[in-house]
Amino acid sequence: MATQTPLPSPAQVPDAAGRFGPFGGRYVPETLTRALDELTAQYEQARGDAEFQRTLDSLLRDYVGRPSPLYFAERLTRHCGGAQIWLKREDLNHTGAHKINNTLGQGLLTLRMGKSRVIAETGAGQHGVATATACARFGLPCVVYMGEEDVRRQAPNVFSMKLLGAEVRPVTSGSRTLRDAINEAMRDWMSSVETTHYIIGSVVGPHPFPRIVRDFQAVIGRETRQQSLRQVGRLPDLVVACVGGGSNAAGMFYPFVDDAQVQLLGVEAGGLGGAPGQHASPLTHGQPGVLHGSFSYVMQDDDGQTCDVHSISAGLDYPGVGPEHSFWKDSRRVRYTSCEDHRALDAFDALARQEGILPALESSHALAVAMVEARQRPAGEVIVVCLSGRGDKDAAEIARLRGQG
Amino acid sequence: MSAIDQLFREYRSAGRKALIPFLTAGDPDLEFTGLLVRELDRRGCALCELGVPYSDPIADGPVIQASYTRALAGGVKTRAILELAGQLRRPAGSEAAAVRMPLVTMISYAIVYRLGLQQFVRDAVASGVSGAIVPDLLVEEAGPLAEVCREHDFSLIQLVTPTTPRERARRIAATSTGFLYYVSVTGITGERRELPPELVDNVAWLRHETDLPICIGFGISGPEQVRQLAPVADGLIVGSAFVRRIADVGQSDRAAALRDVGQFASQLLEALNERG
Numbered sequence: 279m280a281t282q283t284p285l286p287s288p289a290q291v292p293d294a295a296g297r298f299g300p301f302g303g304r305y306v307p308e309t310l311t312r313a314l315d316e317l318t319a320q321y322e323q324a325r326g327d328a329e330f331q332r333t334l335d336s337l338l339r340d341y342v343g344r345p346s347p348l349y350f351a352e353r354l355t356r357h358c359g360g361a362q363i364w365l366k367r368e369d370l371n372h373t374g375a376h377k378i379n380n381t382l383g384q385g386l387l388t389l390r391m392g393k394s395r396v397i398a399e400t401g402a403g404q405h406g407v408a409t410a411t412a413c414a415r416f417g418l419p420c421v422v423y424m425g426e427e428d429v430r431r432q433a434p435n436v437f438s439m440k441l442l443g444a445e446v447r448p449v450t451s452g453s454r455t456l457r458d459a460i461n462e463a464m465r466d467w468m469s470s471v472e473t474t475h476y477i478i479g480s481v482v483g484p485h486p487f488p489r490i491v492r493d494f495q496a497v498i499g500r501e502t503r504q505q506s507l508r509q510v511g512r513l514p515d516l517v518v519a520c521v522g523g524g525s526n527a528a529g530m531f532y533p534f535v536d537d538a539q540v541q542l543l544g545v546e547a548g549g550l551g552g553a554p555g556q557h558a559s560p561l562t563h564g565q566p567g568v569l570h571g572s573f574s575y576v577m578q579d580d581d582g583q584t585c586d587v588h589s590i591s592a593g594l595d596y597p598g599v600g601p602e603h604s605f606w607k608d609s610r611r612v613r614y615t616s617c618e619d620h621r622a623l624d625a626f627d628a629l630a631r632q633e634g635i636l637p638a639l640e641s642s643h644a645l646a647v648a649m650v651e652a653r654q655r656p657a658g659e660v661i662v663v664c665l666s667g668r669g670d671k672d673a674a675e676i677a678r679l680r681g682q683g
Numbered sequence: 684m685s686a687i688d689q690l691f692r693e694y695r696s697a698g699r700k701a702l703i704p705f706l707t708a709g710d711p712d713l714e715f716t717g718l719l720v721r722e723l724d725r726r727g728c729a730l731c732e733l734g735v736p737y738s739d740p741i742a743d744g745p746v747i748q749a750s751y752t753r754a755l756a757g758g759v760k761t762r763a764i765l766e767l768a769g770q771l772r773r774p775a776g777s778e779a780a781a782v783r784m785p786l787v788t789m790i791s792y793a794i795v796y797r798l799g800l801q802q803f804v805r806d807a808v809a810s811g812v813s814g815a816i817v818p819d820l821l822v823e824e825a826g827p828l829a830e831v832c833r834e835h836d837f838s839l840i841q842l843v844t845p846t847t848p849r850e851r852a853r854r855i856a857a858t859s860t861g862f863l864y865y866v867s868v869t870g871i872t873g874e875r876r877e878l879p880p881e882l883v884d885n886v887a888w889l890r891h892e893t894d895l896p897i898c899i900g901f902g903i904s905g906p907e908q909v910r911q912l913a914p915v916a917d918g919l920i921v922g923s924a925f926v927r928r929i930a931d932v933g934q935s936d937r938a939a940a941l942r943d944v945g946q947f948a949s950q951l952l953e954a955l956n957e958r959g
Contacts, residue, residue: 303824305792305793305819305824306741307842307844308846308847308855308866309742309844309869309870311821465742465743468870469869472869567796568793568796568819571819581760581761581798582761582797582798583794
């Protein structure tokens with residue numbers, strides 16, 4: 279999209295109204311305004327509160343197991359033949375994905391605001407598990423909304439959430455996936471906003487969520503930057519991450535946005551192909567519009583109705599994307615591409631066989647594109663892939679798909 | 684002066700209160716929506732809200748969500764809804780009289796933005812629609828649309844809720860046009876057996892802050908609540924209680940559903956103007 283005014287520096291967003299250039303903002307019912315204003319104010323205070331930071335840092339270290347390693351995938355590199363492939367091992371975090379970075383931060387904010395209940399949405403179930411975990415740790419009751427289709431294809435995570443004491447509410451409206459889970463969580467929040475905090479799982483939604491989630495996830499990129507300098511001796515040439523709502527990518531990319539020599543590449547879900555309804559790639563195929571409280575690229579028809587999307591990966595099966603990604607796309611700081619289901623499955627197999635790591639299907643999308651990039655680049659170059667989660671949750675679904683094939 | 688300003692001026696000088704039904708346009712099809720609007724007009728409703736179905740309505744409860752889903756499944760488009768409004772308010776032939784009630788659309792900003800702000804307001808005005816309620820457009824973000832609405836004397840009706848701080852409520856009242864929509868409950872649309880006890884006081888406070896007509900909506904289910912709220916409001920908005928009455932309508936029982944909706948409107952109108 280053409281913008282009239284020069285875009286601000288990527289490190290200087292969002293502004294006070296939650297705008298990343300023209301993207302972001304707040305498009306929600308008036309009922310939620312006071313809670314969003316309160317969250318904005320409390321987060322600003324927390325950011326400047328050394329005690330809050332210390333508490334979060336020690337949880338990230340002793341409870342999550344951070345820093346997560348930056349691992350040189352030597353056999354995969356040889357298998358591809360080309361640039362070195364390094365993996366940022368978010369899959370080794372407690373609960374098996376990057377989502378815990380955000381839920382602990384927002385859990386602490388919940389306590390700080392004196393709210394007594396937490397709700398969340400989940401797609402793949404990773405954010406649901408991470409929220410249920412943080413709520414168990416902080417003694418907060420927790421309700422997780424999850425599309426019925428996702429309840430089916432991510433059953434192990436549903437069971438984990440219940441074991442952690444959360445209530446999982448299947449959502450039967452619309453496409454029964456992540457988008458509908460967000461709708462239902464928002465509706466719950468409309469009635470419960472005075473006592474409940476909504477721990478949104480990605481860099482989406484109304485201001486200040488895209489900024490808060492990015493900041494809590496930026497630990498991924500900060501560590502990667504330091505680890506690369508220490509282990510490689512310099513910054514990577516290319517950093518690759520998958521983008522559904524885009525939280526692992528935002529957290530990975532943000533600390534690199536001012537490093538002009540580092541190329542950043544986001545990978546959306548290409549699904550079965552480029553036809554409408556076959557993919558979940560709003561940055562690749564969509565246009566700017568409003569969804570879930572924010573102005574960003576979205577898959578909509580010409581009447582403003584949200585389109586159905588498809589991805590093999592429940593965590594990427596979403597018609598929208600975080601507003602900061604839209605800003606990075608238009609400012610050309612980050613390049614975005616998409617990867618089809620079958621290529622993600624091939625990358626899943628490659629990592630399993632070459633490195634003994636089962637990656638999440640979400641992360642497999644980033645991996646597939648990184649492997650192609652590696653083949654096209656000289657051996658001296660360094661590619662870092664954000665391995666955002668582990669793939670155990672996907673094993674049964676992959677077996678089911680192969681059984682049918 | 685917009686048709687809505689005119690309406691409330693007349694109602695106030697006559698000491699009357701306005702009944703504002705909400706209907707989902709296109710549920711189950713636009714032809715039936717047209718019949719419902721005419722029936723409600725005949726019964727004496729003041730103004731009609733036409734809900735433009737949206738795929739992701741986060742402020743709506745199960746009844747209106749389901750009606751949006753039915754209407755979208757029937758393939759209804761915003762353009763066709765505006766065409767229906769045009770037929771109702773400005774019929775070309777002589778076979779039907781124009782509907783007296785002003786019409787306003789309840790429409791998500793997602794749709795308004797996709798259609799284009801200018802395009803939407805121009806088309807709505809050309810169809811005889813008098814204003815819009817955009818439930819996901821906060822006062823902070825409303826500037827661009829408000830400007831277009833002003834150019835066309837098209838009302839942009841804004842909402843105040845129980846969670847709105849008082850200073851903010853004053854600001855919203857200062858920018859709303861047509862009337863001010865007071866949301867009765869902290870929650871989504873849908874009938875409630877009881878409304879919050881502080882509702883009447885909150886509206887009474889707002890009454891002192893603005894000369895704009897104040898209409899209360901969300902949760903109103905029947906004549907008893909209408910009697911309770913009528914004294915403090917200029918009008919009452921009833922949505923789910925109407926939408927529910929046509930949820931199961933097929934082709935054969937349309938006459939019965941029309942009668943049911945009409946009779947319910949008459950009951951509410953009777954309760955509304957008992958004191959007036």
